[in-house]
Amino acid sequence: VTRVAFVGRRGEHATSALSAPAGGLDPAWIEYRGDGPALLSALAGLRPDVVVVFAPASVPAGLLAEVDALTLGFDAEPLPRTDEARVRPAALWELMQLSRADAGQFDRLVTTDPLAAAAARGAGVDVWRSLPLPVDDPWYAPVRRGSRPLRAAFLGPSTPHRERWLIPVKHQFDVLHVAHGLWGERLRDRLDRIDVALNLHGEPYASFEDRLLLHLASGHLVVSEPLAPRHGLEPGVDLLEVENPRRLVLALERLAAHPAVWDGVRRRGRRKAEAFRASRVWPRLLADLRDDVAAFGRARRSR
Amino acid sequence: MAALPVCLLATSDPAAAELARRLPDATLAARAAEVEGRAFDVAVAWDWRATLELFAVEARRHAYRVDGFAHHRMGEWDAERIPAALSYDLPVDFLATGRWVADALAELRPASRVLLVPDGVDPPPAAAVAPAAGGPVRVLVDDRWLPDGAPSVARDAVGRATAPLAADWLGRADDTATEAAALAQADVLLRLDPVDGVLGSPLRAMRAGVVPVVLASGGQAELVEHDVTGIVADVEDPAGTARRLDALAADPEALARLRAAARERAAAWPDREAAAAAWTAALAELTATEPPRDAAWPDRLMGDALAAAAAWHTQHQHLTAAVHEALAAAEAARRTARGRLLTRLRGGSGQ
Numbered sequence: 041v042t043r044v045a046f047v048g049r050r051g052e053h054a055t056s057a058l059s060a061p062a063g064g065l066d067p068a069w070i071e072y073r074g075d076g077p078a079l080l081s082a083l084a085g086l087r088p089d090v091v092v093v094f095a096p097a098s099v100p101a102g103l104l105a106e107v108d109a110l111t112l113g114f115d116a117e118p119l120p121r122t123d124e125a126r127v128r129p130a131a132l133w134e135l136m137q138l139s140r141a142d143a144g145q146f147d148r149l150v151t152t153d154p155l156a157a158a159a160a161r162g163a164g165v166d167v168w169r170s171l172p173l174p175v176d177d178p179w180y181a182p183v184r185r186g187s188r189p190l191r192a193a194f195l196g197p198s199t200p201h202r203e204r205w206l207i208p209v210k211h212q213f214d215v216l217h218v219a220h221g222l223w224g225e226r227l228r229d230r231l232d233r234i235d236v237a238l239n240l241h242g243e244p245y246a247s248f249e250d251r252l253l254l255h256l257a258s259g260h261l262v263v264s265e266p267l268a269p270r271h272g273l274e275p276g277v278d279l280l281e282v283e284n285p286r287r288l289v290l291a292l293e294r295l296a297a298h299p300a301v302w303d304g305v306r307r308r309g310r311r312k313a314e315a316f317r318a319s320r321v322w323p324r325l326l327a328d329l330r331d332d333v334a335a336f337g338r339a340r341r342s343r
Numbered sequence: 344m345a346a347l348p349v350c351l352l353a354t355s356d357p358a359a360a361e362l363a364r365r366l367p368d369a370t371l372a373a374r375a376a377e378v379e380g381r382a383f384d385v386a387v388a389w390d391w392r393a394t395l396e397l398f399a400v401e402a403r404r405h406a407y408r409v410d411g412f413a414h415h416r417m418g419e420w421d422a423e424r425i426p427a428a429l430s431y432d433l434p435v436d437f438l439a440t441g442r443w444v445a446d447a448l449a450e451l452r453p454a455s456r457v458l459l460v461p462d463g464v465d466p467p468p469a470a471a472v473a474p475a476a477g478g479p480v481r482v483l484v485d486d487r488w489l490p491d492g493a494p495s496v497a498r499d500a501v502g503r504a505t506a507p508l509a510a511d512w513l514g515r516a517d518d519t520a521t522e523a524a525a526l527a528q529a530d531v532l533l534r535l536d537p538v539d540g541v542l543g544s545p546l547r548a549m550r551a552g553v554v555p556v557v558l559a560s561g562g563q564a565e566l567v568e569h570d571v572t573g574i575v576a577d578v579e580d581p582a583g584t585a586r587r588l589d590a591l592a593a594d595p596e597a598l599a600r601l602r603a604a605a606r607e608r609a610a611a612w613p614d615r616e617a618a619a620a621a622w623t624a625a626l627a628e629l630t631a632t633e634p635p636r637d638a639a640w641p642d643r644l645m646g647d648a649l650a651a652a653a654a655w656h657t658q659h660q661h662l663t664a665a666v667h668e669a670l671a672a673a674e675a676a677r678r679t680a681r682g683r684l685l686t687r688l689r690g691g692s693g694q
Contacts, residue, residue, distance in 0.1 A: 158582075270578075272578035274415060276654040277414070302650045303650075305650065307447075311450075331570070
């Protein structure tokens with residue numbers, strides 16, 4: 041059995057960790073809010089074989105250097121991408137933070153965006169793998185049938201770009217917008233009450249939001265801005281993509297009139313989410329981590 | 344088991360002809376007109392196109408063999424995606440070639456009968472070819488599923504690997520004989536298909552003792568166990584896949600272990616005789632009882648038609664908007680050029 045400590049903020053990352061033993065992993069959660077000594081103390085108590093850190097840039101450089109365990113950083117923040125003509129300042133800042141944090145304390149780094157991984161390598165941050173954040177098993181639910189009236193929601197902070205999309209929708213439909221962080225039972229309660237989830241980018245740049253897979257796993261029909269990367273999700277098959285706010289309104293109009301429309305997409309999306317189930321992904325990823333370190337050593341950790 | 348007259352409606356798939364030869368009383372037809380005037384116990388559409396004429400064949404039961412969902416491979420702009428999607432709503436019995444297909448169909452059409460009839464595979468070669476000691480890992484890339492012009496993650500991965508690899512590629516025109524010859528010279532088959540296909544060339548590869556590298560898509564769960572009988576890679580992650588290839592190159596023992604386990608797993612898969620027997624049993628089951636009453640109603644058909652038409656309509660609007668944008672840009676450029684010319688003719692600099 042491999043003991044794994046997942047380190048992060050519960051409100052942001054707990055749905056992506058593994059909460060129960062699976063595939064030879066014995067998981068534990070460590071809440072981390074910037075208190076380095078407390079993190080080291082918790083790790084000393086757990087004595088894990090592997091430490092997985094969500095948001096690795098939030099960990100001070102060198103903090104984990106002496107931890108006697110394999111360390112994996114899993115970064116889901118927006119980083120500069122190879123397909124962008126102009127680098128976003130916020131993404132560049134994230135990359136700088138990651139670059140500093142990765143100073144010798146992570147055996148391997150994972151990012152959620154393969155296009156960002158290539159750019160990060162160019163900046164000297166060695167990205168080992170790229171995959172989306174998994175979804176913990178308890179969040180998987182049966183497919184939810186379309187309802188009348190429409191039960192749609194958007195979960196995420198408000199931004200000017202998102203409001204440009206949401207305002208026309210809110211004028212016409214009673215769409216729930218949860219702008220502040222929800223987690224645990226309150227999040228589950230919210231997810232249980234909807235059957236259509238809107239996925240909107242924070243800025244006018246294509247990306248892949250962490251919450252999207254959580255919605256698919258929850259059995260929701262996802263209506264999204266175009267995604268990049270898609271991580272294998274197919275528009276019109278696993279989810280609906282809409283190119284502008286007007287088309288989002290049209291899609292919701294159709295759903296309001298015919299709740300069962302796109303039932304096939306709901307079901308296929310829920311099935312596709314199985315590939316991202318935490319009990320499937322984490323054992324595979326961490327076994328690969330162990331093998332990769334055995335094959336290529338830990339020397340790569342220091343840049 | 345008594346022979347059941349069965350009609351297989353198929354166009355050009357050699358697997359259909361192979362099966363027809365092994366079933367005791369089967370007729371292979373490309374068109375319903377070829378069997379006009381004859382009556383069958385079961386008529387089977389081999390793929391979604393064949394459903395077009397399925398009900399023109401006189402038979403007690405009408406069935407549809409499904410090895411994947413054709414519309415999942417078609418772009419949203421492809422109008423054929425609509426009839427392909429609707430074919431799974433027809434009032435038929437389903438014959439699924441994989442567990443994953445059977446499960447998906449059972450969920451979509453809970454009232455319909457869904458029976459499992461695996462595609463058989465040929466016997467394995469006498470012995471898997473061992474890689475030359477110290478030689479490069481031989482990687483065979485199967486991108487035949489990839490739409491024309493689409494970027495290949497598999498090629499990218501091979502290019503990024505730092506270990507010396509001997510790479511070969513299967514072309515779209517390559518048949519199963521060419522594939523078998525290529526597999527005999529390979530250690531690893533790379534098929535990074537996000538939709539399905541694991542029960543195709545990866546299965547045949549495993550039969551030949553070749554390690555499949557696939558994605559967690561249709562069929563993987565029933566055939567490829569990660570790091571045991573193959574490698575499960577991540578979608579759109581060429582660097583990560585390259586790293587897996589590097590790891591295999593660095594560890595000949597692991598490669599040999601995977602090859603042996605892959606071969607053993609595939610050996611348990613039904614061969615063509617066993618597959619024909621499964622077909623015979625399934626056909627007998629279909630004819631032994633009446634189809635469930637509720638399966639006679641295509642209750643999903645109109646909803647799926649509406650959904651497919653909406654998706655296509657959206658794409659049509661998108662394309663129209665793009666064309667208008669391009670025309671407007673061309674017109675603006677033309678006016679600018681004309682303005683400059685006029686300015687120059689009037690004696691201005693035009694700069």
